[in-house]
Amino acid sequence: MRTAKDFFAPLAVGAPAPVREIPARPSRAIHFFDPGNPKMAAKVPDMVGTVDVLLGNLEDAVKAENKEISREGLVKIGRDVDFGPTQFWTRINSLDSPWVLDDLTTLVPAIGDKLDVIMVPKVQGAEDIHYVDRLLAQLEAKAGITKPILIHAILETARGVANVEEICGASPRMQGISLGPADLAADRRMKTTRVGGGHPGYLVRQDAPALAEGGYDFTGQRAIFQQDLWHYTMARMVDACAMHGIYAYYGPFGDIKDTVACEDQFRNAFLMGCVGAWSLHPVQIKIANKVFSPSVEDVKHARRVIAAMGDGTGAVMLDGKMEDDASVKQCKVMVDLAEELAANDPELKAKYDAIVVD
Ligand SMILES: CC(=O)SCCNC(=O)CCNC(=O)[C@H](O)C(C)(C)COP(=O)(O)OP(=O)(O)OC[C@H]1O[C@@H](n2cnc3c(N)ncnc32)[C@H](O)[C@@H]1OP(=O)(O)O
Numbered sequence: 001m002r003t004a005k006d007f008f009a010p011l012a013v014g015a016p017a018p019v020r021e022i023p024a025r026p027s028r029a030i031h032f033f034d035p036g037n038p039k040m041a042a043k044v045p046d047m048v049g050t051v052d053v054l055l056g057n058l059e060d061a062v063k064a065e066n067k068e069i070s071r072e073g074l075v076k077i078g079r080d081v082d083f084g085p086t087q088f089w090t091r092i093n094s095l096d097s098p099w100v101l102d103d104l105t106t107l108v109p110a111i112g113d114k115l116d117v118i119m120v121p122k123v124q125g126a127e128d129i130h131y132v133d134r135l136l137a138q139l140e141a142k143a144g145i146t147k148p149i150l151i152h153a154i155l156e157t158a159r160g161v162a163n164v165e166e167i168c169g170a171s172p173r174m175q176g177i178s179l180g181p182a183d184l185a186a187d188r189r190m191k192t193t194r195v196g197g198g199h200p201g202y203l204v205r206q207d208a209p210a211l212a213e214g215g216y217d218f219t220g221q222r223a224i225f226q227q228d229l230w231h232y233t234m235a236r237m238v239d240a241c242a243m244h245g246i247y248a249y250y251g252p253f254g255d256i257k258d259t260v261a262c263e264d265q266f267r268n269a270f271l272m273g274c275v276g277a278w279s280l281h282p283v284q285i286k287i288a289n290k291v292f293s294p295s296v297e298d299v300k301h302a303r304r305v306i307a308a309m310g311d312g313t314g315a316v317m318l319d320g321k322m323e324d325d326a327s328v329k330q331c332k333v334m335v336d337l338a339e340e341l342a343a344n345d346p347e348l349k350a351k352y353d354a355i356v357v358d
């Protein structure tokens with residue numbers, strides 16, 4: 001463990017000083033594109049401003065034979081595109097892969113001044129973050145980068161989940177964590193074959209009705225309720241992130257056509273404390289932007305509670321419900337998020353500005 005004195009010291013002479021607080025920048029959708037795919041790459045400039053994060057993916061979903069083409073494509077995009085209000089991230093290859101060293105030693109000197117965040121897959125523990133942290137500091141120093149590149153870890157191994165708290169606190173560069181349900185399922189030997197989302201077999205069934213003559217009727221129809229396979233991991237991830245002042249995200253939802261279930265999955269994440277989710281296809285950007293922006297109704301209610309609560313202490317009745325210090329804090333979380341997002345999103349700002357608190 002790094003001592004408090006050393007925690008915020010640069011890890012290489014000449015590297016920029018680490019940030020003391022992770023900036024709260026909008027990141028409702030982290031949109032994945034393959035920078036080596038000419039069709040996707042061509043769309044990137046026009047996507048700027050329509051999505052909070054554009055992420056050039058170099059890891060899974062890029063064929064082994066295309067790794068170098070994708071890396072070169074990312075360098076070109078990083079150099080040519082003005083990202084304006086949109087963040088520019090990349091997902092590098094995993095730390096045990098033959099590509100990751102070239103990913104980092106190419107990207108940092110070439111486009112390190114443009115990259116906001118590097119997403120590191122299959123993080124197992126603090127040692128993985130320490131490795132990337134030191135290497136980034138050395139590369140930043142060599143390249144004369146003045147703003148530290150932040151690190152985002154994917155939680156997608158059983159060991160990573162067991163070590164999630166230490167991963168979150170491993171470096172002041174830690175920006176956040178995403179749940180990676182596809183790799184996590186494989187690593188845990190779960191018996192699913194999907195990229196995120198629920199499973200119809202993971203359910204709770206209503207009790208069998210009792211028969212008048214005694215015993216139970218096991219033959220009739222009974223209601224079933226599908227359960228959330230990811231609840232435990234999401235909850236651990238959200239707590240670990242909140243404890244360390246960093247941000248939690250739901251990862252991929254692979255059933256691109258099922259926009260309804262995607263929205264549900266994203267909303268569960270939003271309600272539980274996540275600030276965003278991945279978008280694998282342009283259709284998912286809209287879903288994430290909608291779900292991870294507080295609704296007009298929620299903002300209105302939150303503003304009413306804040307107004308009614310005065311200095312934020314005590315208890316009041318509003319619409320038949322008790323509000324007190326704790327509920328006003330929740331309302332402030334909602335209103336603060338709304339304000340952060342509205343600062344970058346004129347359409348959302350107009351909606352929130354039109355709210356009349358009665
Ligand atoms: C478990 C994990 O690691 S998840 C993260 C890794 N996976 C990814 O990054 C996947 C990224 N997404 C994709 O590869 C693609 O969206 C696919 C393969 C899922 C679907 O691709 P397609 O079958 O081409 O989808 P579709 O036909 O609907 O595409 C419509 C248009 O949108 C484009 N498009 C599709 N996905 C994207 C994207 N992510 N970004 C930008 N443009 C895209 C297509 O190129 C196509 O362009 P065109 O109209 O000029 O022909």
Ligand SMILES: O=CC(=O)O
Pocket residue numbers: 060121154156179180181182183184196251252
């Ligand atoms: O990388 C993401 C995953 O779900 O695996």
Ligand SMILES: [Mg+2]
Pocket residue numbers: 060121154156180182183
């Ligand atoms: Mg993965």
